[in-house]
Amino acid sequence: MKTVTESRRHLGGGLAALSAALVTVALSGRPALAAESAFTPSRQTVQVGETIGLSFTGFKPCSAGNGQSLTVRWDKNPLPVSDVVAGPAGSDSFTADVVVPSSPFGLNHIDAGCSVGLHYLLQEGGSVYVVALTPSVQMVQAGDQVTITGRGFTLCADSAGSTTVELSAYGTRLATATGSNGDFQQVITVPSATPAGPYPVTARCSAQPGSDLASTSVSVVTLVLSPGSGTPGTTVSVTGGGYTQCREVQLQLLRDTTQAVAAGGPIVPANGSFTAQVTVPSGATPGNDYQVDAGCYPAASGNAPIAIEQFTVTSLAASGSRTPSSTSASSSLNSTSPSSVQAGSPSSPGSPSPPATPSASAGRTGGHWAPVALIGGTGAGLALVALLLVRALSMVHGTRGRGWVNKHLRVVAGWAGPLSADVARRPGATSVSVGLEPHLDNLGNQQYEEVAR
16 A cells, blocks of 8 residues: 555656646747837828738747747737748848738737747737728719718827817818717818819828828819800710729719709710710700719719719800891891881880881971981981981982072981880991982972982
């Protein structure tokens, strides 16, 4: 019995000694940390999907001969590395690139070490902040608004959790965003003069001015109409830029934002730019509630257009074009004889009242022929024309003296009213007639003499 007890005691001591030896081997297999070791990410704040650099100093190389391999972990999950570069000989350092995986917003831990089989030997570690800066749309028209959403900006939060972030573009502040616990939403306006192309938006802590913490971008698109208004049948030239995210672009002419008036076929933009035409239908009703919009084609159900420009359809009369009715009225006006112009025709508002002009059927007045209406305006020019016509009459019948002509001639500068509601009076004389009183010639025949200008 004594012999069995002693044997068990010696066996227990041997197992304890073996266990101590195994622990010593395991500890000696772990690389020793350098006196001054460090882990430095290339960015303190990172965004999911971007590539960042990791720099390790004081990291003992993993011994390939002992079956060790370099391992980088992101929140305790192995992370693929690329471009591993060892530092100078004897520096115990290396650099590597990693792609930020899908991670919770806020603080995330990164560490590196050597793996031996299933065992991981930690050597160095650190942390980064995962943030997100996201626009509400990927494409926006110059002059329009876009909402920027921020997540994970706990670096910009004070002790009470209030978060204040400055949003900028090309170094110019756009807005100050406020939120809580690192999150915020802010509407910004893209300046109307912004050219087509990428528009970068950056964010930094208001209380910690320095480098930008995150960035995002939207594609600015432009849409230009030439002309911006026109009558039915007008062809409008449409020029666009910045549509790099559209495989094809489609144009539409709408009224009241919903009623399709005209549409063009799909356009394949060249480097995001295009030039096309839209024709205003001949039956379009005049109004200023038309618009030309541009959108990606094919468009997803319910997608709003990317860019919109207002267009005005004008009437033919407003554009100054002569309608057939006004043309015929004008011709009738120019060919009307003095006797056919009706007396007392209404004048345009604000014009002098026309003198009463008796018609030719009224007969003679005081031995002189009836006054003649002058079509158009009055003034010194009309008086000169009348005198020239008097002289012409005198020259036609040279045997008559000036006294005879003065006795049988009367010229009155009168006003002629419009012949119809469609004819508008325009300044300047269009015609003038001067006539002599009917009289007998040397053979006793009745003569009617008139000169028109």
